[in-house]
Ligand SMILES: Cc1cc2nc3c(=O)[nH]c(=O)nc-3n(C[C@H](O)[C@H](O)[C@H](O)COP(=O)(O)OP(=O)(O)OC[C@H]3O[C@@H](n4cnc5c(N)ncnc54)[C@H](O)[C@@H]3O)c2cc1C
């Protein structure tokens with residue numbers, strides 16, 4: 334099935350299958366051909382690169398992370414994404430989660446949470462074992478609390494060092510850790526406490542310790558020069574047409590793991606590919622960004638934020654039903670009206686009223702798609718009021734620019750000589 338982790342990894346309680354089906358239908362309708370059940374290996378990759386004008390590698394980061402500890406190869410030690418794939422594809426017999434089965438889940442990211450919450454729904458007794466603390470987890474806001482309510486137990490500052498078999502049970506030996514100085518990931522590094530260990534008796538163990546990209550099919554050597562993928566092992570004539578996007582382009586970084594980031598990275602890659610294929614793409618205009626502290630919030634009426642509907646805890650514990658309901662169109666429109674239009678002119682005319690005649694109205698029609706100027710300052714009439722009019726803009730769509738600023742080009746275009754206009 335197409336969709337990558339959207340179909341394999343993300344559980345239905347967060348992303349219902351029905352929505353995925355709609356997304357896929359939309360993609361098929363745009364004319365995309367999706368060839369399923371076709372694993373790319375070295376030979377197939379070369380065939381692909383020979384056949385197509387450009388190739389984008391977007392194979393995600395699904396190669397299982399390992400701890401390299403004794404006993405990790407026991408058959409009762411499973412991979413988190415594989416576990417979730419079976420649940421998402423309804424292969425519940427294969428996952429075979431028993432009632433009250435004690436499952437140790439090693440990790441502290443999306444996969445660990447989803448394995449734990451899925452197995453809780455299937456009647457198991459899940460335990461997340463994590464080497465840092467709750468503050469360093471890469472969970473969605475509120476996810477720790479939600480998981481606890483659903484029956485997940487957390488064990489923080491525990492680093493697995495050995496897995497031992499004991500009859501039909503597994504014994505997970507963990508070193509007790511404490512937090513040390515911040516490491517290269519920007520999080521406090523766990524350091525082992527002297528001679529302190531804890532043992533957990535478990536029925537099975539699921540590894541969720543950070544999956545990595547696996548780009549074996551481009552050859553032994555490659556350099557991720559996102560959006561290009563530099564593959565010295567490929568024949569010369571194919572080298573320039575290989576690009577990369579999504580989780581596979583993010584290496585082993587903290588950036589891995591957000592659908593929106595994967596999509597955003599793909600948009601940048603696609604622009605590069607279109608240029609490579611000879612398409613002329615206009616550079617996007619330089620725009621200044623309006624920040625919350627530069628907008629005049631006093632002009633806006635306060636209105637509360639949407640409180641999304643959630644299903645009850647009892648229902649959450651037993652079913653895979655979507656927890657936070659998608660809002661209907663009318664509600665979406667009502668809440669979209671809270672938008673400040675930061676930095677975007679909507680022709681409210683506040684600046685015009687303040688400008689004491691130094692601003693000229695161009696009488697252009699406004700539409701959400703248009704990003705242009707609807708007013709022009711008259712150079713000869715610039716006065717104190719002009720500056721007041723800039724400050725008056727509720728949404729910080731105007732700004733005063735230094736003479737040597739890069740935005741000066743836009744400014745020149747915006748200033749007109751009133752007399753010149755009158756003369757015409
Ligand atoms: C358990 C889990 C839960 C998550 N939950 C969320 C969430 O709630 N919200 C969020 O924003 N993000 C979430 N993420 C992260 C998100 O799913 C990923 O960032 C995103 O899906 C990455 O998209 P991608 O297309 O780059 O890679 P993927 O989704 O990994 O897709 C890669 C595709 O390439 C295929 N592939 C790999 N190798 C080969 C090969 N050799 N030949 C052929 N095909 C191959 C794979 O089968 C897969 O279909 C979650 C991730 C996980 C693991």
Ligand code: SF4
Nearest residue numbers: 678679681682684726
């Ligand atoms: S620049 Fe600001 S104040 Fe002037 S019309 Fe546009 S949004 Fe309103």
